[in-house]
Amino acid sequence: MAEVLVLVDHVDGKVRKTTSELLTIARRLGEPSAVFVGSGFDAAKETLARFGAEKVYRVESPEVLEHLVVPQAELLAQLVADKAPAAVLVPSSPEGKEIAARLAVKTESGLITDAVDVQAAGDGSGGVATTQSVFAGSYTVSATVTKGTPIVAVKPNSATPEELAGAAADEVLDFTPSDAAKGARITESKPKQATGRPELTEAAIVVSGGRGTAGDFSKVEDFADSLGAAVGASRAAVDAGWYPHTSQVGQTGKQVSPQLYVACGISGAIQHRAGMQTSKTIVAVNKDNEAPIFELVDFGVVGDLFAVLPQATDAIKAAKD
Amino acid sequence: MNIVVCVKYVPDAQAERTFNASDNTTDRENVDGLLSELDEYAVEEALKIIEAGEGEVTVLTVGPDAAADAIKKALQMGADKGVHVSDDAIHGSDAVATSLVLAEAVKKIGDVDLVVTGMASTDGTMGVVPAMLAERLGLPAVTFASELSVDGGVATIRRDGDASTQTITATLPALVSVTDQINEPRYPSFKGIMAAKKKPVETWSLADLGVDAAQVGLDAAWTKVESFAARPPRTQGEIVPDEGDGGAKLAAFLTERKFV
Ligand SMILES: Cc1cc2nc3c(=O)[nH]c(=O)nc-3n(C[C@H](O)[C@H](O)[C@H](O)COP(=O)(O)OP(=O)(O)OC[C@H]3O[C@@H](n4cnc5c(N)ncnc54)[C@H](O)[C@@H]3O)c2cc1C
Ligand SMILES: Nc1ncnc2c1ncn2[C@@H]1O[C@H](COP(=O)(O)O)[C@@H](O)[C@H]1O
Numbered sequence: 001m002a003e004v005l006v007l008v009d010h011v012d013g014k015v016r017k018t019t020s021e022l023l024t025i026a027r028r029l030g031e032p033s034a035v036f037v038g039s040g041f042d043a044a045k046e047t048l049a050r051f052g053a054e055k056v057y058r059v060e061s062p063e064v065l066e067h068l069v070v071p072q073a074e075l076l077a078q079l080v081a082d083k084a085p086a087a088v089l090v091p092s093s094p095e096g097k098e099i100a101a102r103l104a105v106k107t108e109s110g111l112i113t114d115a116v117d118v119q120a121a122g123d124g125s126g127g128v129a130t131t132q133s134v135f136a137g138s139y140t141v142s143a144t145v146t147k148g149t150p151i152v153a154v155k156p157n158s159a160t161p162e163e164l165a166g167a168a169a170d171e172v173l174d175f176t177p178s179d180a181a182k183g184a185r186i187t188e189s190k191p192k193q194a195t196g197r198p199e200l201t202e203a204a205i206v207v208s209g210g211r212g213t214a215g216d217f218s219k220v221e222d223f224a225d226s227l228g229a230a231v232g233a234s235r236a237a238v239d240a241g242w243y244p245h246t247s248q249v250g251q252t253g254k255q256v257s258p259q260l261y262v263a264c265g266i267s268g269a270i271q272h273r274a275g276m277q278t279s280k281t282i283v284a285v286n287k288d289n290e291a292p293i294f295e296l297v298d299f300g301v302v303g304d305l306f307a308v309l310p311q312a313t314d315a316i317k318a319a320k321d
Numbered sequence: 322m323n324i325v326v327c328v329k330y331v332p333d334a335q336a337e338r339t340f341n342a343s344d345n346t347t348d349r350e351n352v353d354g355l356l357s358e359l360d361e362y363a364v365e366e367a368l369k370i371i372e373a374g375e376g377e378v379t380v381l382t383v384g385p386d387a388a389a390d391a392i393k394k395a396l397q398m399g400a401d402k403g404v405h406v407s408d409d410a411i412h413g414s415d416a417v418a419t420s421l422v423l424a425e426a427v428k429k430i431g432d433v434d435l436v437v438t439g440m441a442s443t444d445g446t447m448g449v450v451p452a453m454l455a456e457r458l459g460l461p462a463v464t465f466a467s468e469l470s471v472d473g474g475v476a477t478i479r480r481d482g483d484a485s486t487q488t489i490t491a492t493l494p495a496l497v498s499v500t501d502q503i504n505e506p507r508y509p510s511f512k513g514i515m516a517a518k519k520k521p522v523e524t525w526s527l528a529d530l531g532v533d534a535a536q537v538g539l540d541a542a543w544t545k546v547e548s549f550a551a552r553p554p555r556t557q558g559e560i561v562p563d564e565g566d567g568g569a570k571l572a573a574f575l576t577e578r579k580f581v
Contacts, residue, residue, distance in 0.1 A: 147543035148543065190487075301561055
């Protein structure tokens with residue numbers, strides 16, 4: 001069976017959930033081979049094995065990550081040439097898409113981004129059949145790759161990770177980035193403080209606040225914590241400096257697709273919808289019964305979030321005790 | 322300093338966007354188009370760099386006749402000249418082919434120090450053309466800039482990532498993609514609108530660029546849209562007014578749906 005390359009998304013060996021999703025998807029297409037770049041492999045190995053990685057190609061040189069995406073694209077291109085994989089799967093993050101874009105040009109291969117589903121092509125051709133959600137979630141598109149090695153950037157939450165033991169036999173690769181790959185470099189990196197909440201794009205529940213919070217996110221956060229949810233924000237709240245930009249949901253922020261999305265004090269502008277419209281269940285709390293967000297909801301409360309959210313938080317906490 | 326800004330003409334996101342049923346391509350005829358909102362940030366950033374120093378801003382678009390509107394808007398904002406690549410053969414091109422045409426156009430413009438793009442187009446929203454273009458031109462790229470400065474042959478950006486905020490540098494010539502956090506795009510002034518009428522715009526065909534028509538367009542695409550379907554509209558659920566029990570009702574709904 002042909003190998004399927006999966007680029008591992010991790011921070012110092014802590015493997016993100018998206019990677020277990022990609023390994024699960026890879027098994028539909030062939031035999032998963034993880035590609036691990038950076039330090040912390042010992043910590044990552046167990047997770048990679050648990051989700052079915054048969055092989056792990058790895059590169060430890062810090063140079064590779066310091067120079068952003070180009071060395072990683074070169075590494076994957078080398079592997080595509082050496083291993084002739086059935087497909088290459090990367091996370092559909094800004095970085096993953098950039099690696100995929102360069103890889104597509106290098107290997108003359110078709111690229112699908114933002115896939116929400118990937119299956120083996122029904123015609124037995126060994127190709128891939130992908131599903132994407134486009135135009136702010138208003139259309140679903142089925143697409144295939146017609147040239148080269150299919151490269152697919154897959155969105156988080158596109159598959160339920162399934163455990164299946166793999167050998168995760170690792171092979172340290174002999175790889176040096178070209179000089180041309182070193183034109184850009186990270187000169188400073190200021191780590192962010194962890195919030196202790198789930199990551200926005202991976203979370204099963206997202207609670208977001210908008211201009212209606214008037215800058216006070218405490219009620220939104222308390223409510224989110226009662227549900228174990230991630231906290232998001234509209235651009236209006238981000239532009240006002242109330243919440244970090246990395247929490248912005250929408251066209252120019254994160255695109256989330258959780259089981260439950262709760263919009264609090266958010267009107268539901270098209271650019272916001274673009275980032276949350278595909279959520280399974282949508283709930284809104286808004287003072288204005290004409291707010292467009294209500295067109296999308298499964299349940300809505302017309303009211304002041306400062307009254308509704310604390311009451312709901314208390315009721316949820318009581319129900320849990 | 323010679324800056325090229327890549328701008329895309331896109332169907333208006335506020336309008337009903339759809340596909341051509343005949344070939345599954347984005348419908349660009351029956352929907353009003355405009356300069357992609359996110360590319361206005363790229364134009365603005367280029368103008369700021371030139372205004373603080375010296376040089377010239379060329380706006381480049383690949384698109385149908387109507388895409389001339391996108392160039393016009395950028396010229397009205399203050400760009401110096403425009404290049405419009407238009408050719409019937411380009412219809413249906415994917416990102417890979419678009420990046421090929423853009424790359425050849427940047428080469429023909431020549432002597433370019435900096436290419437500036439938006440973070441993503443508002444129609445395709447793939448956000449991959451900048452990286453593909455950089456790859457084809459052999460340039461380093463610094464992407465998703467929320468701050469940019471150019472000094473002594475080096476472009477420095479700040480990027481706001483999930484785990485960290487990074488400072489990233491690239492030696493010129495380089496490509497930079499910018500986010501909507503980077504600036505506040507200006508509106509064209511009356512003076513700008515009048516001045517734009519006299520600014521040079523060149524229209525190039527594929528032949529002018531030496532690009533073989535067989536390398537672009539729908540047939541040359543490396544991916545194929547097999548089918549498309551409108552997402553069924555969401556059916557509106559229950560909406561209750563808060564009569565002192567709104568929070569309790571919300572909690573009850575979440576419990577019933579097993580989120581608690
Ligand atoms: C290029 C571009 C990109 C953009 N990208 C994004 C994006 O990624 N994400 C995004 O979110 N937006 C984006 N926007 C902005 C978008 O157009 C809207 O301006 C923004 O989403 C509005 O945020 P909001 O809903 O919080 O504010 P508003 O539209 O002002 O809505 C606030 C809502 O809060 C309600 N409210 C007020 N007080 C209360 C209260 N006490 N209790 C309950 N409800 C209350 C009001 O009734 C109102 O409906 C973008 C815009 C542009 C031009
Ligand atoms: N047809 C085009 N003409 C000019 N620039 C483009 C074109 N398509 C994409 N771009 C540039 O590439 C960026 C990202 O586009 P995309 O990869 O399509 O999301 C845009 O913001 C533009 O700066």
